[in-house]
Amino acid sequence: MKMSMPSTSFASVLGAAAFGIAMLGAVAGASAQAPEIAARQELMKANGAALRVLVPMVRGEAPWNAAAAGQAAATVQSDAAKGKGLFPAGSTAPNSAALPAIWERKAEFDAIFDRQRDAAANLVRLAAAGDEAGFKAAFPALGQTCGACHTPFRRPAN
């Protein structure tokens, strides 16, 4: 039949077009979510890892290691400095735990990052000076900044 060839290729053209449209949809879906969301979640995971190094040391459950303590504090310091730039207005998504309060009270939110950065910088200095007692005494000023932000500004995990 003369008709079968054109109709077969028409079907394959349609199939290719449908595939192209599906791909476009996937790309549009990905770009609809702000890249800052994944970046800030990675940054927060690094904060969590840093605290898993610091907390046992401060509690005396792990041996004091000035180099490791200084490195973990430096991670939190740089994360705090970068954090403010990772919450652009409207960067919400179902997989983000960021609460709208962030953008209603952005100055308050940013100020906690500043406090965290300064507290971490102080710990970096104390670790470099080998001041174990000073580091342990100053640690709560850093540790409390995590919860001070999460309580008002992060959706609690269920």
Ligand code: HEC
């Ligand atoms: C100024 C606010 C603020 C500070 C300070 C802060 N966080 Fe967060 N954190 C958030 C917000 C908001 C989220 C949710 C981000 C999202 O899902 O978009 C979050 C998420 C997290 C997560 C979950 C990451 C994930 O998606 O798996 C961890 C872990 C975390 N933070 C640890 C910490 C630790 C540890 C500290 C202290 C060293 C800290 N955070 C300091 C605001 C903050």
